[in-house]
Amino acid sequence: MASNPYEVEHNVKDTNNRKHTRRPDMASYTTHAPDAAGLFRLLQDQMASLASTAPSDGNRLFLEGLISVLESDIDSPPERIRGVTQEYLDQLERVPKKQLKQEDSCPICAEAYLDDPYPLVVELPCAGGHRFDLECVGHWLSGKGTCPLCRQDLTEKKKFEVPADDDEDNDDPDGLYG
Template identity: 40%
Template sequence: MSGYEVEHNLAGQPGQEQASQRARRPDLSTFFSTLELVDTSGEQQAHLNTHAVPLPEDVAALYRNLANAFEMMRGGASGPQQEGTNNLLASLVEELMRNADDPPTEVKGVPDSFLDELDRVPKKSLKPADSCPICGNPFLDDEYPLVVVLPCSPMHKFDLECIRPWLKLNPTCPLDRKELLKKKAPPPPPDDDDGEYDDYYA
């Protein structure tokens, strides 16, 4: 069976050695199509029944899809600099598989508006040694890097393509596990004394 490079006619092209050393990102189209079924962030679609919850098997499949994708990235990483990436991916895969085995009733990830508002890191401020903690690829290997920094620390920089699926499931930073999205407190119940007055007051 031929490899990826042969099937896509990449053999002998410039930059091939560099590309083959990098971990390839897996296709997440199945993950995102499953996410559309179970997204509870309120932005994707309005449900007819406001009390409806996602089916547990769909939620389990969502977590399992991302765990498999991260495991594939972990298998592609090699070399001493990838050890930290492998450790991080191993812990993320473990957490995702726990959620797949015992799926929550709702997905508590961040809405798309949160991802849109993350601070972008300009290419000129990236150093050659800076790399994504998830995929392990140096940011500057990409001609047009789309790097975001999480609000928990100015050092927590990720490729948006890598951090987006994690944040759609978990509102925490993968590195320090700090909660990134503060939930708004529910409004207080209406006070019954404000509206109607009793006939006994004269």
């Protein structure tokens, strides 16, 4: 029986004996694929597996859209994978369990977050603030670097605008006095 990342990291034994059947098993994602096309093919296979058992038409159509995006990358692999780093994934904002509603579910695996005794749900820093199981979205982000729902590029660092100094009585025009 596969354990979730929380159970592994904290050496917790699953007492419910509930297996998360729809979460992608990506254990071989980075160890068995020799190149970008191979990595995208493994991810595409997992998405196709989930689509074949989709609990709703909406989930199936969403997964088919992801499969289609991956197909173009397999046919014309990029020279460089534009994904995010493990450090980036580790720093994603976690959603506390108390903020999750019973009907909230992962768009990828379609499992209710609260069906997991230790849900590891992240909110992406995209405009929509989309939420996913980290297990489901982590490999997509590592390979594509975009939000699976809105496709916003998450590899670009946030750009901060420096406000213009409108002070006409600037006693320090050279900026020497901090």
